[in-house]
Amino acid sequence: MKPEQFPPEVKSHLIPRPSGRLIYRCLACAAEFDIQKLLYTCPKCGQVLLIHDAQFDRLKEIPPDQWRRLFDYRRMLTLPALKGIYRYHEFIGPNIPLEAVVYLGEGHTPVVEANRGLQQDVGLRFYYKNDGQNPSASFKDRGMASALSYINYLISSGKVSNILAVCASTGDTSAAAALYAAYLRPNIQSAVLLPHKKVTPQQLSQPLGSGAKVYEIPGVFDDCMKVVEALSEQYEVALLNSKNAWRVLGQESYSYEIAQEFEYEVADKVVVVPIGNAGNITAVMSGFIKFYQVGLITALPKIIGVQSEHADPVYQYYRQAPGERTFVPQTVRASVAQAAMIGNPVSMPRVIQLVEHYNQLAGCQRVHFVQVAEQEIMDWQLRANRNGHIACTHGGECLAGLKRAVAQGLANKTETAVIDSTAHALKFAGFQDLYFSNQFPAEFEVAPQPALMNAPIYIHPSDLAQVPAPGRPLSGDLFDRFVQAVSREIALDLKLVKKKG
Ligand SMILES: *Cc1c(COP(=O)(O)O)cnc(C)c1O
């Protein structure tokens, strides 16, 4: 629909103009810094930052009903800049002019209700939100669209040039960073650091295909992260890890979409997310808080963060008694939720602050953490996908976490869960292969359940003299005999019944 065709009461706000006054704010010392430069940690104390809109209160002047209508109407626009996460421009990056917005098809991922059988197995109504249907097949695109739109804005206003963007990654961050940087050629080049053999072949193929410089480093993600931090402290590079607060802003769109999808009725919703570097759960909490503050939602949904036993520093922190908690970085073990295999999450200070704020606003404990076994992650991923989903291992981790939460009384039948498949199943097909072929190395602690295994059946009837091959087709009698013999064998295996007459 064309902007001039919209009703008068939404027209004035329909196409957002740059507004607000964004600043970086340090979580530790509360120092504030100008948004017009690339900044990742506090120049005064070194802590992580979050972005605040000093004029956020202006958003409360628009009544909640008008906001809701505005977001619904924006759905009908064909303007690329407003098709993705910037539908929520005023909340995502109000200072970014629409001309600078980079849109590659991210956001507004499908929310798919589980079938009755699977809901019964889990014990409550739930939906998968398929963030694997983002352009680089993970939720990381949300944050990259935000971070790269901001950098694009700095470039177009002449504040920076010749950007070299770097990130450390468990696979998906580098795929997303390389994709968005490639779109902004030649103004941005990208270089990504990956832990050697700790990302899947599919994930490795992504930054290579996008033309990024790809460096493989010995160790795990936490080691890569330290190298990237050293690079960004000593050299002129743009850091694209979720340490970069712009990433968090973009990822808040996940919460806004859930709110809009469920007609802003979130009081009975349970939002389940996996935790790795903790950027995602930070964004999810922050997003719901902002919508709550302007009255777009009138209650805060429950949030459940899930971690594997093999990488659970956040879970271990919250297991301690309030007031006595100390954060202990962990040495991680092999995990099928490999993109979350992080022992020292960069966003931990943000989580600590936001969990407290969230619970305070809600007036009760609304953020919970559960831990799941590697076995449960694989089993629930496979069960989800056998019921029509495309969940990655982290999507399996979320479902396993939801099941745990129900068992522990943290969620129940009166609620509806929205669980995050953070990436596409295909990125982690290798773990499915290990399961189906019963070849998991012992360190994973996963043994396949026979009922969940599957394997292709090779049909090659022994009485066939010749079979077709690429470049060597069969014809005539030989081909007929081949078709008949193969169908007979398949029919036998499937126990098919012959048609009558
Ligand atoms: C990055 C990632 C995670 C972990 O998200 P954090 O923001 O690091 O907590 C989970 N799943 C997938 C597929 C990821 O790529």
Ligand SMILES: [Zn+2]
């Ligand atoms: Zn500081």
